[in-house]
Amino acid sequence: MTPLSPAEGPRWVAGMMPLPGVDPLAGAGSLGVPSVYWERPVAREAVAGWGEAGVLEAHAPGELAAVLGALGHDSVRWLDAVSPQLPGPWFGGMRFSPTQPVDGEWRSHGLARWTLPEVLVWREGSALAVAVFAPEGPGAEDVVRSRLERVRASFPQSYRHPVGAPVALRTASSRPDFEALVDRAVEAIGAGQLHKVVLARALEAEGPEPFDVVDVLARLREQNPRCATFLFRAPDGTGFLGATPETLCRVDGRRLETEALAGSAAPGGADALDASDKDRREHEAVVRYILQALTPVAASVSADAQPSVLALKNVVHLRTGIRAELADGVDTAKVVTALHPTPAVGGTPRERALSFLVEHESLDRGWYAGPVGWVGPGRAHLVVALRSALVRGAKARLFVGAGIVAGSSAESEWRETEMKSLAMLRALGGR
Ligand SMILES: C=C(O[C@@H]1C=C(C(=O)O)C=C[C@H]1O)C(=O)O
Incomplete structure (x- = not known):
C-alpha cells in the first residue's frame, strides 16, 4: 500500500x-x-x-x-x-x-x-x-x-449513442453444475447447517469482434436508469463493468444510507413476490443482518416498515431502505467492514455461508458482488457489484447469482440467474 x-x-x-x-x-x-x-x-x-x-x-x-x-x-x-x-x-x-x-x-x-x-x-x-x-x-x-x-x-459536445445492429454472442455456462450446487445448498440448509446462501455462476460470452466498452456503458445506463452503471479498467485494459441496483453504503458526513435488496421474481411478478413466503424470509434475513451489523457503528438506525417492490427491466426485487446516523469516528472503512458481505450476496450465518461458498462454488468471484464506487473526504458511495462482467477484447465473463433458502428449487434459481444476466447480455450487444 x-x-x-x-x-x-x-x-x-x-x-x-x-x-x-x-x-x-x-x-x-x-x-x-x-x-x-x-x-x-x-x-x-x-x-x-x-x-x-x-x-x-x-x-x-x-x-x-x-x-x-x-x-x-x-x-x-x-x-x-x-x-x-x-x-x-x-x-x-x-x-x-x-x-x-x-x-x-x-x-x-x-x-x-x-x-x-x-x-x-x-x-x-x-x-x-x-x-x-x-x-x-x-x-x-x-x-x-x-x-x-x-x-x-x-471535449466533444455530442452525446454518444451506441451504434450497430445486435450481434450473435456465443455463450456458455453449465446448467447441470449450477443446479447440482443449488441442490447441495438446499441439502445443507435442510440439515440445519445454514439458513441462506447466495450462489453465483459465471457465463462466458464471446462477440464477433472486440466489445466497444463505451457502447456497452451507454446501453447499460439507458436500460437501467435506476441502477449505478460502473466501469473500472485495470492497467492491462481489462474492464470490470456493470449496472447494479444495490447500494452497499452512501456516506455523507455522519449520514448513512444503505438497503436490503433480496427476493426476486420475473417482471410482472411483483404481487406474487410481495406475497411469497420464501422471498420474504430471504429478504428479512438481510434486513436483520444489516440492522445488527450497524448497531456497533451507528448512533441511530431506522428502516422502512415494509419492503417495497423495486421493478427493473428484466427482474423485480424486494427492497427495504435503511438509514443511520454514524457514531463518532466511524468512517466509510468501518461501515464497509461492518456490512460486507451482506447476506444479499453471502448468506447466513455469515461464516458458515462463506465457508460453503469456498468449498462448493468453484468460482473466483473476483470483484463481482464486492464493494465498488467512489470515496472522498467524508463522503462515499459504494455499490454491490452485481449484474456485471469482466470484459477483455471480444470475451466477457458475466456473473450472476441467486439466494438459496429452504424451499428453493434448482430450476427456478437457474431461471432467476438467466433473467439477471439479460441486462448485461443486451448491453454487450447481444440480440
Ligand atoms: C446475487 C445477485 O443478486 C442478489 C440476490 C437477489 C436474490 O437472490 O433475490 C436479489 C438481489 C441481489 O441482492 C446477482 O444479481 O448476481
Missing part, C-alpha cells in the same frame, strides 16, 4: 473549471475509453475519469481497511474552490473475498485498486465540470492549468 496520511500533507494538486457539454461519456471521443466510469441516471450523477494521477492498492487482506480509510483523507491541494458535488475523487473497488485464491483473469484488478484519475469530468447542474489532478511537485500547477485548457478545448 502507498502511504497516504494527513500527516504527510497534500500529495496532489488539482484545479477545476466548468465545461460546456452534457455527457461525461462523450469525452471518449477525444480522450479515449475512460479508466473509470460511474453514472446513476435517476440521481443525475455521471462521472468519467481518464488516466491515473494516483493509485492505491491493497496487497494483503490486512491492508484493505487501511487503504479504504486512507481514501477519506484530504490529500489534494485545490487551486480553485472545490465543488461540493465532486464525486470521488477516488474510484475503484475490491474483491468479494480477500482471502480466496485469485484466478488469472482477475489478477490485474488486484485485491483492491483505487485510482485518482488525471482528468475527471462530471455532471454539475445542467452542465459539466472538469478537474485535473497532478502529483505535487515543481511545475505541477502549470501541468494542471494547461491540461484543463486542453480538455476544455477538445
Whole structure:
C-alpha cells in the first residue's frame, strides 16, 4: 500500500473549471475509453475519469481497511474552490473475498485498486465540470492549468449513442453444475447447517469482434436508469463493468444510507413476490443482518416498515431502505467492514455461508458482488457489484447469482440467474 496520511500533507494538486457539454461519456471521443466510469441516471450523477494521477492498492487482506480509510483523507491541494458535488475523487473497488485464491483473469484488478484519475469530468447542474489532478511537485500547477485548457478545448459536445445492429454472442455456462450446487445448498440448509446462501455462476460470452466498452456503458445506463452503471479498467485494459441496483453504503458526513435488496421474481411478478413466503424470509434475513451489523457503528438506525417492490427491466426485487446516523469516528472503512458481505450476496450465518461458498462454488468471484464506487473526504458511495462482467477484447465473463433458502428449487434459481444476466447480455450487444 502507498502511504497516504494527513500527516504527510497534500500529495496532489488539482484545479477545476466548468465545461460546456452534457455527457461525461462523450469525452471518449477525444480522450479515449475512460479508466473509470460511474453514472446513476435517476440521481443525475455521471462521472468519467481518464488516466491515473494516483493509485492505491491493497496487497494483503490486512491492508484493505487501511487503504479504504486512507481514501477519506484530504490529500489534494485545490487551486480553485472545490465543488461540493465532486464525486470521488477516488474510484475503484475490491474483491468479494480477500482471502480466496485469485484466478488469472482477475489478477490485474488486484485485491483492491483505487485510482485518482488525471482528468475527471462530471455532471454539475445542467452542465459539466472538469478537474485535473497532478502529483505535487515543481511545475505541477502549470501541468494542471494547461491540461484543463486542453480538455476544455477538445471535449466533444455530442452525446454518444451506441451504434450497430445486435450481434450473435456465443455463450456458455453449465446448467447441470449450477443446479447440482443449488441442490447441495438446499441439502445443507435442510440439515440445519445454514439458513441462506447466495450462489453465483459465471457465463462466458464471446462477440464477433472486440466489445466497444463505451457502447456497452451507454446501453447499460439507458436500460437501467435506476441502477449505478460502473466501469473500472485495470492497467492491462481489462474492464470490470456493470449496472447494479444495490447500494452497499452512501456516506455523507455522519449520514448513512444503505438497503436490503433480496427476493426476486420475473417482471410482472411483483404481487406474487410481495406475497411469497420464501422471498420474504430471504429478504428479512438481510434486513436483520444489516440492522445488527450497524448497531456497533451507528448512533441511530431506522428502516422502512415494509419492503417495497423495486421493478427493473428484466427482474423485480424486494427492497427495504435503511438509514443511520454514524457514531463518532466511524468512517466509510468501518461501515464497509461492518456490512460486507451482506447476506444479499453471502448468506447466513455469515461464516458458515462463506465457508460453503469456498468449498462448493468453484468460482473466483473476483470483484463481482464486492464493494465498488467512489470515496472522498467524508463522503462515499459504494455499490454491490452485481449484474456485471469482466470484459477483455471480444470475451466477457458475466456473473450472476441467486439466494438459496429452504424451499428453493434448482430450476427456478437457474431461471432467476438467466433473467439477471439479460441486462448485461443486451448491453454487450447481444440480440
Ligand atoms: C446475487 C445477485 O443478486 C442478489 C440476490 C437477489 C436474490 O437472490 O433475490 C436479489 C438481489 C441481489 O441482492 C446477482 O444479481 O448476481
